[in-house]
Amino acid sequence: MPETITPLAVSAYTVTSALGYGLADHRRALEAARGGLRPNDFSEAPLACWIGRVDGVEEAPLPAALAAWECRNNRLAWLGLQQDGFLAQAEAAIARYGAARIALVLGTSTASIGATEEGYRRLHDGRMPAELERPAIHMPHSLTAFVADALGLQGPALTVSTACSSSAKVFASAERLIRLGLVDAALVGGVDTLCGSVLFGFNSLELVSPERCRPFDRARRGLSLGEAAGFALLERAEAAPQAPRLLGYGEASDAHHMSTPHPEGLGAELALRDALARAGLDAAQVDYINLHGTASQKNDEVEAALIGRIFPASTRASSTKGYTGHTLGAAGIVEAAFALLALEHGFVPGNLGGDEPDPTCGPQFAWQHERRDVRIALSNSFGFGGNNACLAFGKAAA
């Protein structure tokens, strides 16, 4: 078992998704049980499904100085950075610590591959159209390189791309760099945008639901894809005594299958126990778990069983994919933000879409919105290739 870590302050965080721009929009939608999914109006070719699309990205070009980075994913990243005063807090941290003493660790599954897809639709003599002949936006590092450039960061800069656990694992990488003293703070997060690769890719695996996704419902038919941007600023606890805390994290591998979870949730359980051990917590101390809950047959069955065998009924659990859709590489940061909102505002989001609960779901499931004190909240994120992560957050020590 790993040693407990010294908690870090989450001194700022923000999220932008189909539910809106910034934390207030998200909190309102979660409290009103109002989902953000709509019939697919995104893909070039028709595909009958529902998506979590962010409004307004088309009307929000990057500032002229950043135009070399222009593409939907970087636009969404830039929109996301403007919310909740996050950019100003990041700039204040740069002024406080120095640009070389802040790490940038971002997660993404497909980065700006939408721009690559667009180029292929408009090839000239086998070459990208001139305005897309920008190598940097066709690389999976596009997002991180853009944010580093936009903020003038000069420290370590890393993209984590482990499919749907990407922007959960960034917290782990950042904590290690701070613990070793290589940096004083870290800007973490993730951005993924809707694109043909994921819509038709998940469709090819028969994992896309033709209706709104219904996590943990007995009649669930697969996932709804979404897009989102989220960011958090991590610092040592003394820098922000009142801020919520990153208490721990866990990472583990299924060693089972590329696109199907381990049937007993072995990697997911190892990641969860790793997170509890680093946080120095017993399972019974956990008030809320934001579940991975994609609404795929297999994920929800395995995850429901995991929750049932580890947690008492006093631990509340729900998936929020019914609100945002599955935002893939951004899901980790989106759901970390939901766990932090739960801590700060004292509520448990209801599991939207679970109208007829699957019989594997135990008494831990919160089917409706609940007002209650949340002191400790976890967030699960599991990805293709059997890549599992779990984050543990808590209120600032009284």
Added chain:
Amino acid sequence: MSLRIHVEGIGVWSPQLADFAALRGWLDGTPPPAPTAKPPAATLPANERRRAPESVLLAIEVAGQAVAMSGRTAAELACVFGSAFGDLSITDYMCETLAHTPTELSPTRFHNSVHNAPAGYWTIATGCHAPSSAVCGWRDTVGAGLLEAAALALADQRPVLFVCGDVAGAGPLLPLSGCTQAFGCAFVLAPEASERSVATLSLELVSRKETNTEASALPAAWGEANPMASAALPLLSVLAGRNRRCAMAAAGELGLDIHRENIA
């Protein structure tokens, strides 16, 4: 700031280099014959080897070499897989198919397209439940990934397998990638010196402008054919005992000054 890390195993593969012994041969002036056309990737079961894309074969080949040299058990090693581009031949296939017949996209090629496909195949083949990651930093992937892997080894006091590799670009992405041939390398890194250690490295975080590398005796064409080779070959030359120090970029403004302290 500097990190001290002990190297226990080294793997390398390119169309000119079958393994680390072959690289030593080149440095000694006795270049061995070129390896087989495809990385053998013997760690994979035969059926997986047939299905796996070239990027996975490359990563598994060098990972297998490094772990074998270390004498460690693969299942016990946390692992970090770096690739600047992912598998560009799959990206080329996906984008081409999406442009014309999106509903015919192959499910196998889709799940092989994730950046962590090599990490997935590796952990499945070796029964590894330890943390695994997949990272990138474009031209700075080797340095950024090495920093991530060394930080994991030192922070959690556990041995870590660091693998990086890129296959050649394809289609319209070939000129944009500047990558015309495969190159991969892998290292088993440990936080403590032991009888397994083959070299001790100090990694110093410096401004990129302050880095310097001794000239390498390896053919310049290898680095020109693959950005990852350009970054990694000087480090391999240091580990082969030919040079004492090298430098590589770890991010936009950040460099790693790497110094070999001793060699077994």
